[in-house]
Amino acid sequence: MRLYDTQRSGNAWKVRLMAGLLGLTLERRTLSIDRGELRSESFCAIAPMRQVPVLELDGGGTLCESMAILFYLAQDSLWWPLAPVEQARVLSWMSFEQERHMKPLAQLRLHLGLHRDRRPEDADMRHHAAEAALALEILEAQLSRPGTAPWVATPTLPSIADIALYPYTRLAGMGGIDLAAYPAILGWLGRIEALPGYQPLFPGRPDLNFSTAETAAL
Numbered sequence: 528m529r530l531y532d533t534q535r536s537g538n539a540w541k542v543r544l545m546a547g548l549l550g551l552t553l554e555r556r557t558l559s560i561d562r563g564e565l566r567s568e569s570f571c572a573i574a575p576m577r578q579v580p581v582l583e584l585d586g587g588g589t590l591c592e593s594m595a596i597l598f599y600l601a602q603d604s605l606w607w608p609l610a611p612v613e614q615a616r617v618l619s620w621m622s623f624e625q626e627r628h629m630k631p632l633a634q635l636r637l638h639l640g641l642h643r644d645r646r647p648e649d650a651d652m653r654h655h656a657a658e659a660a661l662a663l664e665i666l667e668a669q670l671s672r673p674g675t676a677p678w679v680a681t682p683t684l685p686s687i688a689d690i691a692l693y694p695y696t697r698l699a700g701m702g703g704i705d706l707a708a709y710p711a712i713l714g715w716l717g718r719i720e721a722l723p724g725y726q727p728l729f730p731g732r733p734d735l736n737f738s739t740a741e742t743a744a745l
C-alpha cells in the first residue's frame with residue numbers, strides 16, 4: 528500500500544503511526560502543498576477530497592480521510608473492538624476529534640508555529656485557542672475517569688480513537704499550548720509512545736518533530 532502525505536501532516540501521521548503499531552509497511556509518497564502538488568491533476572484523480580492522507584490500495588483504488596483509513600487498516604485487529612457498543616464509543620471519540628479537537632489545534636499550530644502569520648491575540652487565534660482548551664479539557668476529563676483510563680474510548684486496550692487523537696494533541700505545544708496543565712493527557716501520550724512500533728513524525732530525526740523550520744529532505 529502507498530500513503531500520500533505531506534512532511535508535517537498530523538492527519539497522515541495517524542496513518543503512519545497505525546501502520547507501525549500494526550507492523551505494516553507503507554510506501555510513502557510525500558507531496559508539497561507549497562509546490563501545489565495537492566492541486567495537481569494526478570493527485571486530484573486519486574484523491575476526490577484533495578487532501579492528504581490518501582491510501583492507495585494494493586488491489587487498486589484509494590481511501591481518503593484519516594478516520595476511514597484507520598478503520599480500514601485496523602478492522603481485523605485488537606485496535607478495533609469486537610463489541611458493537613465499544614465500536615460505537617470509538618466512533619464517538621473519533622467524531623469528537625474531527626469535529627472539535629483537530630481543527631482548532633491544527634490551526635494554532637499552522638499559523639502560530641509553522642507559518643507564523645498570525646499573533647496569539649488575533650481574534651481568530653483567540654477563538655481557536657478557546658476551542659482547543661475546551662477540547663483538551665474534555666480529553667483530560669475522559670482520561671481521568673475511573674474505568675475508562677488509561678485509554679480514551681475503551682477500558683483495557685487502546686483503539687483507533689487513541690491514534691486519531693494522538694498527533695494534534697502531541698503537537699499542541701507548537702500552537703502555544705502548555706500540556707503541563709493536562710497531566711492525564713501527558714501520561715496517555717507517554718503510554719502511546721511506549722508501544723512497540725510507535726512512529727515519530729520524522730522517523731530517525733526526532734529533532735524535527737516540533738521544529739518549525741522548512742526541511743529540505745526527509
Ligand SMILES: N[C@@H](CCC(=O)N[C@@H](CS)C(=O)NCC(=O)O)C(=O)O
Pocket residue numbers: 533535536537538539560565577578579580591592593594625
Ligand atoms: N478530515 C481530514 C482532514 C485532512 C486534512 O486536513 N489534510 C490536510 C493536511 S493535515 C491537507 O491536506 N491540507 C491541504 C489542503 O487542504 O489543501 C482527515 O482527517 O483526513
